[in-house]
Amino acid sequence: MNAAIRPVRPDDAPALRAVERDAGQRFRSVGLKAIADNEPTSEAFIAAILAHGVAFCAVDSEDAPIGFVLAGRLDHALHIYEVSVATPFGGQGIGRSLVAAAEQAARESGIHALTLATFRDVPWNRPFYERLGFVEVETIDWTPAFHLLHAAERLSGLPIERRLFMRKEIL
Template identity: 60%
Template structure:
């Protein structure tokens, strides 16, 4: 399987919510059905990321997009708002390839880190990122933006006791 990482084309924006919804279905396996049935990124948000952030997709031959990431500059880092890979393509290095491309985009912008918010105990979340060099950010080291994101996650009904911020310093 050959994966190509590239910018999400404007015509492809309408396909991202389906990939996100498919990827989110796995959260039922870990007692997070509300995530599986929750909101996905809407078109207006995705298009705003295309204008002023990073919207990259992972394409596989005739399958088209099989994964994507949405990120933007937050504080002093490229913050990953969403990274989703279609279930049928999980475990094949697609997420790792997307992360590598995000690192490159961060460096291109003169940023020295990647950040994200994720579930600490979900295998394809916190542990996945930890294996790729991300470290947990203790709440005593949160930036103002992390505090605002935490409030938004609370308002969205996410189980905050299972959430964490992570950061990867780039060489």
């Protein structure tokens, strides 16, 4: 499918939450029921990203969001907080297009790296990002912000032993 990519608008927030809720259901198959049952990203966080970060959505022929990426500046990189694609549209290159849009936005802002946190053992997480050129950031190389994000993930109940940070240098 050739989905169009456009900036997220404030009125897209409920649709983004629905996409995330749908995409999260896949985590049941890899023993992460808590992710599937978790409340999606808040509208307040989406509004904060719209005001201070980067947000793109993939839309269908009727301009309805079917995927999205939310990112913001963290340290000296653009940190991807969320990439979600609705289940019926998975495996069609939409996630790749959304990450490419974030990368282009970083490049245009003079930012030379993308970062993210993901699951090391989920087939559609780490391997997907590795194919896009991301590499694991070893714990010894974590920035203070990574340590804070890691602590927040632990407090939220994520299985932190399954998590890693990744980075991609961009030109």
